[in-house]
Amino acid sequence: MEPGLIYLTIAYSGFFVALAGYLYRIVRRDAALQASVKALEARAAANTDEG
């Protein structure tokens, strides 16, 4: 395999791996944030009911 093709492969696979990693990080953090917001909202609603 010629060196140019190796560098080309590294560049494009690097791009897509980084993009997939970034998207995965966004999705994971989003799920964690949504769960926290839901839990807090439920707690706030329960407190209001008790009050």
Add this chain to the structure above:
Amino acid sequence: MTRLLYLIVTVTMLSAVGAVFLLAPTEKQMGDVQRIFYFHVASALAAGVAYLLVFVSSVWYLRTRDDRWDRFAGVSAELGVLFSAFVLFSGPLWARPIWGVFWRWEPRLTTMLITFTIYVAYLMVRSYGAPGERTQRFAAVVGIVAFVNVPLVHYSINMWAADQQLHPPKVELAPVMQQTKFLCYFAFACLFALLMRLRLSQEHLAARLQALLRMTAHR
């Protein structure tokens, strides 16, 4: 809307990769490695747009003191750093077989690295500064001042002597190569819009969580 954007990004990215590898002809002097050009330049353009958005939203934050502009600036800077990182990663890979070295301290590369470093510092200011208006104001000022470097990257080819340059002042492309380049620009614009939307909605959610936490703490 987000699902539609995901679909558009998938289709345009696949088309762009297809065009880069199957449609665009092999460049005669550089060979296949020249195909790095398409994503390299599209990334640089996306980073430039992101930094312009940091500048505009920072100015707007200082005028209005609206937190949404501060969040917009932060997300834009993050995307700018992401795309710049790819430019700085793919550039040396392209340079190695053509120039014989991964890196040269020539004007375009040096100014790009400086710009990248400044925006990383901007993100650090946002992350490590105490939460509140003071950090937001300081970040906005850094976001405005940092933008001075962006036109410097673009015009570095004309500003320094020709014997110090390795980047060509103008790139002549065959029509099919031009079309591939514009398809990549479009794919990157769609990707940029998707990432912006995802991160902004996430920042909005984080702000809501902070507000809820403050509310429960006061009770």
